[in-house]
Every structure is written in structure tokens, then in C-alpha cells.
């Protein structure tokens with residue numbers, strides 16, 4: 433047998449062999465890791481934006497869905513849309529159930545009540561997908577303490593209290609009987625929604641990057657703990673979503689943050705975000721993202737978080753670490769432009 437000695441040939445052969453090996457290993461993950469037909473799913477923050485799009489997508493795929501938010505009027509409007517999707521499905525998925533629960537999830541008792549009401553109407557929970565959240569961008573020094581508490585309540589506690597309650601219930605009983613037992617891995621799941629901001633914390637999001645990064649850290653801890661119970665824990669990290677929440681936060685967003693986002697982030701529709709997140713979850717990804725840029729940001733900070741497609745992810749980690757030197761300089765550049773335009777605050781009485 434002829435053994436090539438040319439280092440380029442050896443190098444290329446090695447890379448080709450590694451690629452073949454990873455694609456073979458990827459075969460282990462081709463099974464759908466999150467089938468939803470016939471399963472009971474609670475979606476929080478589902479009266480608008482991403483949460484509503486997630487609820488509609490899950491309904492279109494045959495899930496029983498409970499939508500949770502505070503405002504009853506917005507919930508009723510969303511429920512009408514979701515019910516229409518279920519009605520259109522009725523020949524394929526008969527008996528699909530929809531429940532509507534109004535609760536302020538930043539309160540632990542309300543969060544527990546929401547789960548009780550959901551289970552009374554659609555049955556024992558298979559999947560909890562937390563989408564409730566929101567940002568109030570601004571300058572750290574200008575916030576009132578109540579603004580910081582609001583951000584923590586809206587993003588962290590609104591997800592953690594209900595996840596805690598659902599996990600207590602899930603661990604006290606076996607998984608519900610599955611209606612379509614052969615369509616994939618029916619592991620029960622808790623899914624948080626963080627943000628690309630947790631992977632790349634930026635200027636202007638000081639009230640928000642903390643709670644969102646906390647959800648991501650909690651995911652790593654809980655994922656490991658929940659190996660004990662065969663319950664999956666995941667945390668979606670989308671970039672900007674064209675939602676009512678984004679319109680609202682843009683009213684107070686510092687101009688410099690707008691410039692950074694305009695340069696580095698392409699906003700996506702709630703429907704696309706829901707679809708890409710579900711695809712990543714179905715591949716078994718722990719930190720689903722919705723764009724290549726976000727994938728690069730994820731690879732740069734992944735640490736021990738499991739990643740599907742380890743070879744490509746590792747190469748991307750190396751590349752991102754280097755690219756970040758320039759990306760960060762670009763972002764810092766916008767902030768320094770603001771400094772130049774405004775001057776230092778103690779030298780400028782207008783600021």
C-alpha cells in the first residue's frame with residue numbers, strides 16, 4: 433500500500449477522516465430529541481412575540497398547549513389564533529387541548545397556581561417552555577433600584593419559580609403516557625429563554641444581561657442535576673426578535689446600543705425564532721441559537737455545556753476567540769465615540 437508522505441495530503445486526509453467520523457457520530461443524534469405531538473406543553477409569555485409564535489408552532493405540530501401571561505385581553509386574542517390552528521389540525525390531531533392561564537409569574541405562589549390550572553385542563557406537564565421576559569435598556573447609573581428588581585423579576589424569577597414547581601411535580605411521578613410513542617425521544621423538558629446577550633453582554637443591557645446570564649448558568653447546573661431524573665434542561669439564546677417587547681424597549685434604548693445592534697444583529701420574526709429554536713432543541717442542543725453569529729458567540733463561551741457537532745464547534749471556538757478581538761474593539765469604539773461627543777459627566781452639567 434502506498435502511504436503518502438506529502439504533509440498536505442496527510443493533513444487533508446486527516447481532516448476528511450475527522451469529518452466522516454463526526455458525521456457518523458451525528459447519526460446518533462438524528463432521532464428527534466423533542467417530539468411534541470400529543471404532548472402537554474406550558475408556554476409562558478405566550479400572549480405575544482416569541483412566546484405566542486412558539487405556542488402556535490407547537491399547536492400546529494399537535495401539542496396540547498397552555499399559554500400563560502398576565503394580561504387577559506392579550507391572552508384571549510392569542511388563544512383565538514392558537515385555537516384556529518388547532519381547529520385546522522383536527523383531522524390529523526383530534527382532541528387537541530388549549531388552556532389559558534393568567535398569572536404574574538414573578539410571584540412563586542402564582543407560578544404554582546399556573547401549573548395547577550394547566551394540569552387540571554390539559555394534563556400532566558411534559559414540557560415547560562419559559563418565554564416570559566423583557567428588557568429595559570439604559571445606563572446603570574440612571575436606573576432606580578426598582579428598575580433593577582423589575583428586570584430580575586421579569587427575566588429570572590418569572591422562569592425560575594415555575595420551573596422549580598414543574599420540576600417538583602415531574603420528579604414525583606413517572607412521565608405521562610405518550611400518544612405517539614415512536615416519534616422520538618420523549619424525555620420531559622424544562623426550556624428557558626435567555627438571549628444572545630447572555631453570550632455577548634453589551635453596553636446598555638446592565639439590568640438584563642445579569643438575569644439572562646443567570647438563566648444560562650442555572651441551565652448548566654440543572655441539566656447536570658436532572659440527569660438524575662432523565663429530564664432535559666435547555667436555554668434558548670435568540671438575537672433581536674421583532675416583537676412588541678422590542679418596540680417598547682427601543683423607546684428607552686441608548687443610541688449607542690442601537691448602533692451596535694444595527695451593525696451586528698439582524699432582527700428576526702418571532703415565527704423564525706420559534707422555528708429555529710425548536711429545530712435546535714430537536715437536534716438535542718442545550719443552548720439553542722438562531723443565527724450563525726449567535727452560534728459563533730456561543731462557541732466562544734461554551735465551557736462545559738454540551739454541544740452537538742463537537743468538531744465544527746471546536747474549530748468555531750478557535751475562530752471566534754480571534755474574531756472577538758476585532759468585534760469587541762468595534763463595540764468599544766461606538767462607546768468611545770459617545771464619550772467624545774458628550775464629554776465626561778462631571779465636566780458637563782447637562783448630562
Ligand SMILES: NC(=O)C1=CN([C@@H]2O[C@H](COP(=O)(O)OP(=O)(O)OC[C@H]3O[C@@H](n4cnc5c(N)ncnc54)[C@H](OP(=O)(O)O)[C@@H]3O)[C@@H](O)[C@H]2O)C=CC1
Pocket residue numbers: 476477478479480481482483500501502503504506535536537538563564565566567585586587590625626627628669670671672673674675676677678702
Ligand atoms: N425581543 C427581543 O429582541 C429579544 C427577546 N428575548 C427574550 O425572548 C423572550 C420573548 O421576548 P419577546 O418576544 O420580545 O416578548 P414580549 O416582550 O413581546 O412579550 C413578553 C411576554 O411575556 C409576558 N410576561 C412578561 N412579564 C410577565 C410576568 N411577570 N408574568 C407572566 N408573564 C409575563 C407578557 O405578557 P403580560 O405582559 O401580559 O404578562 C408577554 O406575553 C423574552 O424572555 C425576552 O427577554 C431574547 C432575545 C431578543
Ligand SMILES: CCCCCCCCCCCCCCCC(=O)[C@@H](N)CO
Pocket residue numbers: 566567627628629632634670671672673677678681692693696697725726728729732751752753755756759
Ligand atoms: C465572534 C462572535 C461575534 C459575536 C457578536 C455578537 C454581537 C451581539 C449583538 C447583540 C444583539 C443583542 C440581541 C439580543 C437583545 C435582547 O435580548 C433584547 N432586545 C431583549 O428584548
